[in-house]
Amino acid sequence: MILRRLHPGDASSVLAIEETGMGAPWSIAQITSELQVEGGLGFATEIQGALYAFALFRSYPPECELLRLVVHPELRRKGVAATLLHHGLAQCAHRGCRTCFLEVRASNLAALNLYAALGFCENGRRKCYYTNPDEDALLLHREII
Ligand SMILES: CC(C)(COP(=O)(O)OP(=O)(O)OC[C@H]1O[C@@H](n2cnc3c(N)ncnc32)[C@H](O)[C@@H]1OP(=O)(O)O)[C@@H](O)C(=O)NCCC(=O)NCCS
Known part of the structure; x- marks a missing residue:
């Protein structure tokens, strides 16, 4: 299993993982x-040439945002997301980011547990932010240095 940077040419592999895990996948x-x-x-977890997980960040120092994070169902609960996040946050810190923000569906307990385990704290809620189904977004943040 290796961790590597994502490139624009990885978009179709990223989409295939998105479709296993996100209700409204990006195009x-x-x-x-x-x-x-x-x-x-962007960062990916690759096994024998195939992508199994990815994380997309946007850095705008001193802040960054985690935009997407999906692990293929076959590889869940093995620490893949936690490893990807640690790596991505370290790379964002290297670019001068001090705080990471993200939004998550209020019912997404897997993600909420993951983010809590990595030290993210809730700092707001956006009512009915998500559609299909309608749901609030919880806003989380974490200092990364
Ligand atoms: C959320 C998601 C990224 C977690 O990926 P993962 O690789 O399985 O997570 P990890 O194995 O690194 O889990 C680390 C910790 O997070 C928590 N966690 C992860 N999945 C969990 C679940 N299904 N239920 C409860 N806690 C969970 C646990 O605390 C876990 O530690 P533990 O396994 O020692 O108990 C994955 O379930 C996924 O891709 N879901 C669909 C897409 C999604 O919801 N993305 C987040 C959008 S904001």
């Missing part, structure tokens, strides 16, 4: 654009 164009934009920073 190839959105993923490609996020990997090309200034401050866009």
Whole structure:
């Protein structure tokens, strides 16, 4: 298992993982654009040439945001997301980011437990932020240095 940077050419592999885990997956164009934009920073977990997990950050020092995080169902509860997040946060810190923000569905207990275990704290709620189904977003943040 290796951790590596994502490139725009990985967009279709990222989409395939998105479709296993996110209710409203991004399009190839959105993923490609996020990997090309200034401050866009993506990481993947790869096994024998195939991607099994990814995390997309946007860094805008002194802050950064975790935009997407998905682990293929076959590889869950093995510490993959935690490892990806530690790595991504360290890379964002290296770029001068001090605080990481993210949004998560209020019912996403797997993600909420993960973020709590990594030291993220709730600092707000956006009512009915998500659609299909309608749901509040919890806003979390963590100091990363
Ligand atoms: C949330 C998600 C990324 C977690 O990935 P993962 O690789 O399975 O997580 P890890 O193995 O690194 O888990 C680390 C810790 O997070 C918590 N956790 C992870 N999955 C959990 C679950 N299903 N139920 C409860 N706690 C969970 C636990 O505290 C876990 O530690 P433990 O296994 O020692 O108990 C994964 O379930 C996923 O891709 N879900 C669909 C997409 C998604 O919801 N992304 C987040 C959007 S904000």
